[in-house]
Amino acid sequence: MIQLFHVFKSYDGENMVLKDINMIVEKGEFVFLTGVSGAGKTTLLKMLFLEEKPSRGQILIHNKNISRLSSNSIPFLRRNIGVVFQDFKLIEYRTVFENIAITLEILDLPRKVINQKVINILKLVGLEHRKNHLPKKLSGGEQQRVAIARALVNDPAILLADEPTGNLDPQITIEIMKLFEKANNNGTTILIATHDSSLMERYKKRVLHIEDGRVF
Numbered sequence: 001m002i003q004l005f006h007v008f009k010s011y012d013g014e015n016m017v018l019k020d021i022n023m024i025v026e027k028g029e030f031v032f033l034t035g036v037s038g039a040g041k042t043t044l045l046k047m048l049f050l051e052e053k054p055s056r057g058q059i060l061i062h063n064k065n066i067s068r069l070s071s072n073s074i075p076f077l078r079r080n081i082g083v084v085f086q087d088f089k090l091i092e093y094r095t096v097f098e099n100i101a102i103t104l105e106i107l108d109l110p111r112k113v114i115n116q117k118v119i120n121i122l123k124l125v126g127l128e129h130r131k132n133h134l135p136k137k138l139s140g141g142e143q144q145r146v147a148i149a150r151a152l153v154n155d156p157a158i159l160l161a162d163e164p165t166g167n168l169d170p171q172i173t174i175e176i177m178k179l180f181e182k183a184n185n186n187g188t189t190i191l192i193a194t195h196d197s198s199l200m201e202r203y204k205k206r207v208l209h210i211e212d213g214r215v216f
């Protein structure tokens with residue numbers, strides 16, 4: 001599903017943020033990616049989503065070498081990957097509903113189906129009452145849940161989530177983890193970057209550690 005072979009990443013050509021990363025995440029796995037601030041968690045997720053390129057090495061997703069994808073096929077890969085960005089990346093002039101619907105609009109689904117799916121996921125993240133609000137009118141935790149809803153609404157094959165529970169209180173964290181586990185039970189492969197050790201203690205999943213640019 002996700003394979004990295006001898007992946008190196010430097011932003012400036014001098015300092016190696018990631019060094020010789022070799023890892024495999026199998027289809028259907030639920031994996032935590034951890035490491036101190038600045039370890040390279042976001043960098044690794046960005047490479048999987050083709051937002052950053054590795055300086056060296058190969059990344060395969062669904063057995064395809066993603067650095068060899070033509071620019072027209074990148075959107076097709078991304079359709080199968082839901083992403084929760086660390087800074088959410090919500091579109092500020094669109095409502096909560098519209099921010100989530102975008103994921104489905106690019107798939108050309110009928111309007112009725114889109115509306116139903118968006119309302120369903122909004123209910124699941126407890127934000128139906130906020131559907132017509134603009135993101136800036138929401139709290140940090142609410143914005144985070146919109147980002148999570150947008151990533152999951154399309155039942156992606158892979159979910160990449162960067163500190164998805166960082167702004168959430170314990171009760172909502174439990175609800176969101178339930179959503180991730182449900183998606184995982186339905187076949188979504190999940191990779192969550194977090195430095196929340198209580199989360200990793202509570203949910204016994206495989207943990208990949210990044211330390212000194214290497215993954216253990």
Ligand SMILES: Nc1ncnc2c1ncn2[C@@H]1O[C@H](COP(=O)(O)OP(=O)(O)OP(=O)(O)O)[C@@H](O)[C@H]1O
Pocket residue numbers: 011012017035036037038039040041042043044086195
């Ligand atoms: N766009 C960039 N340009 C230059 N350096 C960058 C860039 N993005 C990240 N870095 C550097 O790469 C290193 C890893 O950063 P990254 O954001 O991947 O860490 P992280 O593990 O996600 O940290 P955090 O837990 O704080 O989110 C840091 O030293 C950071 O300064």
Ligand SMILES: [Mg+2]
Pocket residue numbers: 041042043086162
């Ligand atoms: Mg980060």
